[in-house]
Amino acid sequence: MIKPGIPKGTRDFGPVVVRKRNYIFQTIRNTFEVFGFQPLETPAMENLSTLTGKYGEEGDKLIFRILDNGEIFDRAMQAKDNRELTSLISEKALRYDLTIPFARYVVMSQHELALPFKRYQMQPVWRGDRPAKGRYREFYQCDADVVGSNSLLNEVELLLIYDTVFTKLGMQGYELRINNRKILAALSELVGKPELLTDITISIDKLDKIGIEGVQKELQTRGLTADDIIIIENFLNIKGDNQSVLAQLRELFATSATGQKGIEELDFVLHSGYTTYNTTPILDLTLARGLNYYTGLIVEVKAPATVQMGSIGGGGRYDDLTGLFGLSGISGVGISFGVDRIYDVLEELKLFPETAQQSTRVLFLNLGETSARASFNYLMQLRKKGIAAELFHENAKMDKQMKYADKRSIPFVVILGESELQENMVSVKDLSSGKQEKMSAAELLEFGF
Structure with missing residues (x-):
């Protein structure tokens, strides 16, 4: 070898x-x-x-x-x-x-x-x-x-x-x-x-x-x-x-x-x-x-x-x-x-700004096929606005997906669970502060990622 x-x-x-x-x-x-x-x-x-x-x-x-x-x-x-x-x-x-x-x-x-x-x-x-x-x-x-x-x-x-x-x-x-x-x-x-x-x-x-x-x-x-x-x-x-x-x-x-x-x-x-x-x-x-x-x-x-x-x-x-x-x-x-x-x-000298180190800004959690399809639609809309976003590659345990976001230093995750799908809403969590809020699709596209 x-x-x-x-x-x-x-x-x-x-x-x-x-x-x-x-x-x-x-x-x-x-x-x-x-x-x-x-x-x-x-x-x-x-x-x-x-x-x-x-x-x-x-x-x-x-x-x-x-x-x-x-x-x-x-x-x-x-x-x-x-x-x-x-x-x-x-x-x-x-x-x-x-x-x-x-x-x-x-x-x-x-x-x-x-x-x-x-x-x-x-x-x-x-x-x-x-x-x-x-x-x-x-x-x-x-x-x-x-x-x-x-x-x-x-x-x-x-x-x-x-x-x-x-x-x-x-x-x-x-x-x-x-x-x-x-x-x-x-x-x-x-x-x-x-x-x-x-x-x-x-x-x-x-x-x-x-x-x-x-x-x-x-x-x-x-x-x-x-x-x-x-x-x-x-x-x-x-x-x-x-x-x-x-x-x-x-x-x-x-x-x-x-x-x-x-x-x-x-x-x-x-x-x-x-x-x-x-x-x-x-x-x-x-x-x-x-x-x-x-x-x-x-x-x-x-x-x-x-x-x-x-x-x-x-x-x-x-x-x-x-x-x-x-x-x-x-x-x-x-x-x-x-x-x-x-x-x-x-x-x-620690002179690199945070913006020089950022890649994906938003990770959509994969919570099953219905959630993934809806998430992918929002995902593409954010990408068209120039926001780096991705969908986790498989329907895995929530803990695994959150650890992935943390290891990649992704600052936000978007959750489309059963309640969000029924209400036609999304939940956005700021991983640095732990704050989570629900919002409409229109609000998601205008959110300050």
Whole structure:
């Protein structure tokens, strides 16, 4: 006999969890829609060549490759090394995120799209990460992206989407942290090693995990000198409110056109005058996000400090992304929600409303065929009014049916016994208060379930 199980880093979701997740999905989806974004879906698998080389060295290691069907073993025997082995037996992979597939879609559909194209996408992605709290190998992302526009208003609107969603979810104390890739590029120029931009950002991105000493050691292994590391450390030590940090950056990068451009973009996003954020974004120079394709704004959402959780969202500007697939000159910017982590945060903080956990509102007791037929008529009328209702599946003892209602957290039961049938009435019992009252069919249909 095979013992049932599921792969590490994956989960089953029961009805209660699915309803809560759907509450999150619907909140995000509704916000995307009112901001004018259009839905898109792409395949679960992509060509391996589409994905590799787009997420940096660390990201490439986490891509789930799919073995090709057919003569796998014959082809494997022909391989000279591991790299050739991979190419011979795997040409496809599960998508790592939704951004690269979106860029691929834009390139393939460029002649049909009206630019700027604003899309949202809500689908699962897969990463061969080490499973831990808030870290799964299969998880959902909810992305919103705009391509075909250089306007910084897009950045403002995407930050407002974060602001709107987390406000609706009641998540007080979350942090919306931002930086700009141009600032990091200017830093690499300042140390005289612009070719090491990626190495520097990957190291800085690990600051909260390995600390400043760990970052120093990693920078040394990546070819930075002691003097270079001092410059980088001084940069990371810039502190203060947003205005103060911007002022210090203007002084540090006074002669850097790249740095001044990044400062200008951050200043617009923070102080454009178009809007006021419910939660003001925080300028965080330690924010690097070690993905190769970001070129402007980078953003990360942190859970409230009372919850031990990492990032629950992130994104940025990626002007050159479609150029990876041969279509240059298409600017893009996007954000992503980490739904699985958001769920864990809402659960820990007890922020799910009761309405997100409710299913059936009314259970009609089955008291015999005559009662069941009459109940079914009322049942369908309530369903037409959008009220979730069901009839117990068999004529069982009253105690069994009431226990079913209690286990399902159904708040009301309707009883059509002999007296109710004779009087053309129904009895409604509120299981939370124990109160029971008789009413007519018309009153039943208007009852506040």
